[in-house]
Amino acid sequence: MTFQPAALSDDLKTLPKLPGWVTSTRAETLETVAFRSGAALTVLDGLVSDPKHGVPVKLFANHLALKAATATSKLEGRLAREADIRDAYYLTPPGEARGPDGDLLAFWREAAQMRMSSREWQAELRGLVGPDAVAEADNSLTATVAHAKAHGPLAGCVSAMRAVLEVDDRGERIACLLSDVVLARALNWTTVLPVSGLRLTKGMLRDLVADGQGAELKVQQRLLESVEDTIRQARDLSSKSVALKAVAPKLRAKGSDAAVALFLSEGTVAPPLMLSPMIRGTTIPMTDRAARRFCDRLVELGVARELTGRPTFRLYGIAS
Amino acid sequence: MTVAAKRKLLRGQGGSASESVFDRELVDLPQELRWREWMGRIEAELFASASPVGREDLTRVVGEGASVEMLIDDIQAELVGRPYELAEVSGGWMFRTKTQFAEAIKAAANLGDQSLAFTEMEMGVLCAIAYHQPIDWAGLKDIFGKEVSRDLLARLRFKELIASGPRAPRPGAPHTFVTTPEFLATFDLQSLRDLPDLDLGVGDKNVDA
Numbered sequence: 201m202t203f204q205p206a207a208l209s210d211d212l213k214t215l216p217k218l219p220g221w222v223t224s225t226r227a228e229t230l231e232t233v234a235f236r237s238g239a240a241l242t243v244l245d246g247l248v249s250d251p252k253h254g255v256p257v258k259l260f261a262n263h264l265a266l267k268a269a270t271a272t273s274k275l276e277g278r279l280a281r282e283a284d285i286r287d288a289y290y291l292t293p294p295g296e297a298r299g300p301d302g303d304l305l306a307f308w309r310e311a312a313q314m315r316m317s318s319r320e321w322q323a324e325l326r327g328l329v330g331p332d333a334v335a336e337a338d339n340s341l342t343a344t345v346a347h348a349k350a351h352g353p354l355a356g357c358v359s360a361m362r363a364v365l366e367v368d369d370r371g372e373r374i375a376c377l378l379s380d381v382v383l384a385r386a387l388n389w390t391t392v393l394p395v396s397g398l399r400l401t402k403g404m405l406r407d408l409v410a411d412g413q414g415a416e417l418k419v420q421q422r423l424l425e426s427v428e429d430t431i432r433q434a435r436d437l438s439s440k441s442v443a444l445k446a447v448a449p450k451l452r453a454k455g456s457d458a459a460v461a462l463f464l465s466e467g468t469v470a471p472p473l474m475l476s477p478m479i480r481g482t483t484i485p486m487t488d489r490a491a492r493r494f495c496d497r498l499v500e501l502g503v504a505r506e507l508t509g510r511p512t513f514r515l516y517g518i519a520s
Numbered sequence: 521m522t523v524a525a526k527r528k529l530l531r532g533q534g535g536s537a538s539e540s541v542f543d544r545e546l547v548d549l550p551q552e553l554r555w556r557e558w559m560g561r562i563e564a565e566l567f568a569s570a571s572p573v574g575r576e577d578l579t580r581v582v583g584e585g586a587s588v589e590m591l592i593d594d595i596q597a598e599l600v601g602r603p604y605e606l607a608e609v610s611g612g613w614m615f616r617t618k619t620q621f622a623e624a625i626k627a628a629a630n631l632g633d634q635s636l637a638f639t640e641m642e643m644g645v646l647c648a649i650a651y652h653q654p655i656d657w658a659g660l661k662d663i664f665g666k667e668v669s670r671d672l673l674a675r676l677r678f679k680e681l682i683a684s685g686p687r688a689p690r691p692g693a694p695h696t697f698v699t700t701p702e703f704l705a706t707f708d709l710q711s712l713r714d715l716p717d718l719d720l721g722v723g724d725k726n727v728d729a
Contacts, residue, residue, distance in 0.1 A: 276713060288654055292686035299654040299685040299698035300712050327575070370713055513689035 215253055215435045216246050218428060226421065233420045234352040240427045241353060245387050247434045255438045258465040261312035261391050263437065263519050264430065266467055268376065268394035269305040275372040275402055280304075283508065290470040290515055304373070308394050311377050317390040325381065329374045344382050353386040354420045357396055358408070361419070365409045372405060373397070379423075398426040433519075440518045444503040453494050455484040463498070468507060468517045471495050545583045558582040559591050563606075572612030572705055609705045619708075642672055646681060650703070650715055654685035654696035673697065681706065 222240055227233040247255050266282060273280040280288075280301045288302035298306060307328065314324045344363070348356025357379035364375040376397035384392045399422040407415035441464055448460045458479045463469055474480045475491035486494070495516045498504035507515045546554045561581040566573055578588045592613060596606050604617045617625060638646070648663050649655055660668045676682045685698035699712070709715065 277717075278712075287689060288686045290686075291689060296695075297683040297685050297698045297700065299696070301654070302686060370711075508689070510689055512691070513687070513693070 215438060216243050217435065218243055218431055223428060227424060230355075230417055230420065233354060233417065233424055237352060237354045237420070237424045237427065240424060240431065241383075241387060244427055244431050244434065245389075247431065247438070248389065248393065253438055254442055255434045256441045256464050257391060259441065259467060259519070260434055260437050261393055262309060262465070263433065263467040264394045264398075265308035265312045266305060268308045268311075268397050269301075271397040271400065272308075272373045272376060273301065273304055275376075275397065275400060275405065276370070277402070278304075286468055286507070286515060287513075290468050290473070291513065293473065307373065308377075311380070311392050312394055314392050315390065316381075316384050316392060325377075329377065341378070341382065341385075344378075345385055348382055348386045353383055354423050355416075356382045356386060357423055358416055358419050361396070361405070362408055365405055369406075369409060372402075375405070376400070393430070395426050395430050396423060398429060399423075437519055440503070444498070444518055447498075447501050447503050450501070451494070451497065453486075453490060453497075455479050455482070455486050455490075456494065458482045458484050459486070459491075459494055463504065463516075463518055466517070467519060468515050469495070470513075470515050542581075544581065554583070555586075555591070555594075558586055559595055562588070562591050563595055566606065566613055566615050569614070572609045572614040572701065574612040578613070609701075609708075609710075611701065614705070642676065645672060646676060646699075646703075649676075649682055649697045650699050650712065653698040654688070656688040656690070656694040656696045658690070658694065659688075659696075 218240060222236045227236050247253050248257055248260065266286060269285050270280070270282040273285065278300065285301045285305050288299050289305040292298045292302055310328055314321050314328070341360070344356045344360040347359045360378040360382045361375040364371045364378055368374075376394070377392075379396035380392045380394050383389075383395065400419065404415065404419055404422065406412075408419055444460060444463060448457070451460065453459070458481075459469075459475055462474060462480060466474070469475065471491040471494075472488060475494065476486045476488045478485050495504065495506075495514070498516065499506060504516050504518050507517050546557055549557065558581075562578055565578060565581055575588055578592075582588065582591065592606060599605055603621050604615055606613055607616055644664070645660060645668055648660060652659065652663070655663075657668065657670075657673070673682070680700055680702040682697045682703070683700045685696040687693040688696050703709075704711065
């Protein structure tokens with residue numbers, strides 16, 4: 201039997217993207233970074249805030265959480281690869297210890313699930329970063345939101361990071377998270393998108409605390425690059441999710457709607473843990489075999505990928 | 521935990537031992553006394569528990585708007601001259617004797633060879649797990665060049681220093697081993713980052729380049 205591979209629609213042409221002048225050369229001064237970040241953040245904001253662009257925000261946030269976990273693992277000197285982290289998180293049976301790599305991803309996923317629109321987000325943040333960082337978080341957040349207003353969101357991000365790292369030079373993940381929180385607050389997002397840590401290095405953070413020459417500019421440049429990357433990923437996820445939604449009616453497996461929904465909200469799906477014996481988050485049963493066939497079919501149709509390259513313990517997702 | 525259960529019973533004054541009977545807010549008390557009572561409750565809860573108590577559990581015994589951190593700060597301030605301290609350990613708090621009294625306690629109580637005495641091999645395996653977690657039995661065998669006794673691993677697990685982690689993606693889906701919060705508490709580490717740096721040649725230099 202032959203299948204028509206799902207045509208990735210021409211959404212990529214219609215979705216907002218960065219104007220060429222933002223990416224053509226490197227921003228050399230704080231002013232140009234601020235200016236260009238304005239353009240980049242406007243595009244990103246449009247993509248995630250306007251449902252008509254079809255960016256699956258939850259999936260996008262979970263996807264960025266995995267990237268952020270990989271980046272922070274590097275910043276913290278553990279050097280776990282994305283595949284290690286994904287395995288640790290998705291191969292842990294519910295209720296068992298995930299280990300440090302899985303915990304790191306859990307941290308970022310929880311961060312991405314904070315509801316910034318409700319009043320409890322500060323309590324959620326407290327629960328996440330632990331009691332120690334609370335005082336600094338509160339102080340720095342008020343100060344940095346003001347700073348962000350005067351000098352642009354990225355300046356606010358950097359000052360949030362600096363405030364955390366000055367107190368605790370091992371607080372890399374908290375520094376990145378607070379920076380993300382500042383960004384979300386500045387753009388009035390309802391979810392935190394883990395963006396800040398993606399391209400930072402240990403050395404940059406060290407320089408930032410030591411007030412090294414041009415340290416702030418360097419970090420802001422990297423933040424701008426991360427935002428640009430993030431825009432590309434949002435566009436990519438949007439077109440892939442459109443493709444999946446387009447083939448969804450063709451899938452006649454029992455429970456396929458719920459399974460498709462899982463693919464559209466999770467970055468990664470582990471069939472034996474998440475689809476069978478019951479589709480996660482639902483009461484719809486699916487056998488092991490049906491789950492395997494369902495995932496294989498998605499791959500055949502060109503709307504999902506097997507992520508590990510292993511013959512067993514496979515993990516599937518629509519994004520790479 | 522039995523202690524917690526007992527306290528809950530006492531609180532409920534006999535018959536109905538439900539949470540709702542417990543007065544968290546203490547609105548009748550003047551501010552000062554209320555704060556005192558909250559401090560007392562937190563201290564009591566920590567005192568009664570053998571393992572670190574998390575923020576969540578502490579919040580349950582004080583008023584809605586009370587800051588656990590500030591209450592703890594006040595308790596700590598009162599303990600300055602005491603031989604024990606209220607320490608923050610792996611995301612929770614616990615009472616423990618100050619390390620400077622270790623010798624005195626050992627001399628008095630003859631704790632020398634008790635529960636946490638390790639053999640060299642146990643210590644080695646524990647280290648290997650700490651640095652390489654999640655790691656399965658076969659992975660440990662690779663490191664030590666011989667099979668690690670399952671009894672030894674069971675002993676570490678019994679001491680709650682290690683636990684089951686994610687399944688290793690190998691035939692048979694063996695469990696991996698990971699360290700526990702008790703491991704951090706036992707060795708007085710805030711997080712795994714406090715493990716001494718190993719010079720494996722993949723450290724800072726490459727990352728910063």
